[in-house]
Amino acid sequence: MKVIVLGGGDSPEREVSLRSARAVCQALRKKKNEVFFLDPLAGSFFKKLLQVKPDCVFIALHGGMGEGGVIQGLLESLGFPYTGSGVLASAVCLNKLVAKKILAYHGLPTPAFVPVNNGWLPEKMALSLPVVVKPASLGSTIGISIVKSKHRLSQAVKKALIYDREVFLEQYISGVEIAASILGNNPPVCLPVIEIKTAGGFYDYQSKYTPGGSLHTIPPGISKESLQKVTSLATRTFQTLGCRDLARIDMIVDSQGNPWILDINTIPGFTQTSLYPDAARAAGIEFEELCQKLVLWAKERKQPGKSHGRQK
Ligand SMILES: Nc1ncnc2c1ncn2[C@@H]1O[C@H](COP(=O)(O)OP(=O)(O)O)[C@@H](O)[C@H]1O
Ligand SMILES: [Mg+2]
Structure with missing residues (x-):
């Protein structure tokens, strides 16, 4: 081909x-x-x-x-x-603020959030410190800060605004960091869930892309019941947002064992050592086969009468 x-x-x-x-x-x-x-x-x-x-x-x-x-x-x-995903799901998932509003509408757990309007923070906030400051449409932890004291907040907002006009604050959730990878369409399947361990507990740009900067652990160190919640939540998120073929859903599992959705990546990192290919490998799907599968699904969609997912 x-x-x-x-x-x-x-x-x-x-x-x-x-x-x-x-x-x-x-x-x-x-x-x-x-x-x-x-x-x-x-x-x-x-x-x-x-x-x-x-x-x-x-x-x-x-x-x-x-x-x-x-x-x-x-x-x-x-x-x-x-x-991968079509126009609408791609656009929705790239903007974390839009994705979070849709998730909240459907009752899917995502940390509480407050948009920053024109650089101004609301007088009263329904969030408690620490909070995470995020540009709405960036990835790879670019422009994101974890803020532990109030006097550091405006600095963090300024930093996020360098990258995006749209910025929001999110409730910090302490817990186990998880990547849930979804593959396929009818039905979408959750590949083995990965726990991400970093030295500082913050999966920033450096720990994402420096060899040895993070550790991928399968299975994750969470209870069976909690793992079940993660896989079903990941699949529901994928379907609710109308994703197609693949997505990696980043979550934090809190101390009560409840997962919170942080981020939906419709085109996750695809190097041989990235999280998504790692998850596929753990399911017995080698990288070459994974890439070929995605190509074949896309090609098949073009044939009359064949369609995967909600968008064509
Ligand atoms: N609400 C949060 N609570 C705790 N840690 C967070 C939170 N939001 C983000 N983080 C940390 O920041 C990283 C990047 O955030 P994420 O929302 O996944 O954005 P990106 O698109 O940059 O990957 C996460 O992997 C996690 O380590
Ligand atoms: Mg992420």
Whole structure:
């Protein structure tokens, strides 16, 4: 099959995306596909896209236009099949504030939050310290601060505002950090859940991308009952937000064993050592097979009468 792998892009997660794309290219070549790497920032992007006429586009872009529905919309209008979620779910999940409002509407647990309006914090807050300050649409922990004392709050908000016009405060939840990876559509399946251990308890950019910066543990150190809650919550989240093919849902399990949804990644890190491929491997799905599966699902969607998920 002729596959274009998209990597790079304009978001602050560009470097990570280039690593994901490199790994995906290698994997798909091993599976005997004819693979073309393409960076949406390249001047010849549109020309090349139309020239190659791919059977499928594998989107290995993280954050920004690539994960947030813009590239998906472009491919949709050109009629090229692509991996992963469609336009709406991609856009919803990229914006944590929008995703949290939908989760809250459906009664799915996500930590309490307060939007920051035009840089101004509300006089009275329904949150207690510590709080987490987040840009709404960034990933890889960029612009996020954990604030333990009130006088550090405005500094943290200023920092988040560098990255995004939309910023919010979120209740800090102390507990076990979990990554729940969902694969497939009818029905979506929760792959083995991973516990993430970091030296400082904050899964920041450094611990995410420095070798040895974090430890992935399967199974996680939570009770069976709690693990059951995590897997069913992850699957419900995936379905509620209309995701497709794959997503990694980041959660914290509190001291009572209850999971809280932090973040839904529709295009999770895809290097050989990233969380999502690790979870797939633990389910007996090797990286090459995982990449090929996603390509085949995308290709199949284009055939008349065949569709996966809620969006076409
Ligand atoms: N409410 C919270 N309570 C405790 N830790 C949090 C909270 N929100 C975020 N964190 C920490 O910050 C990291 C990044 O936050 P997350 O919401 O997953 O954003 P990103 O899109 O950058 O991954 C988490 O993996 C976790 O370590
Ligand atoms: Mg996250």
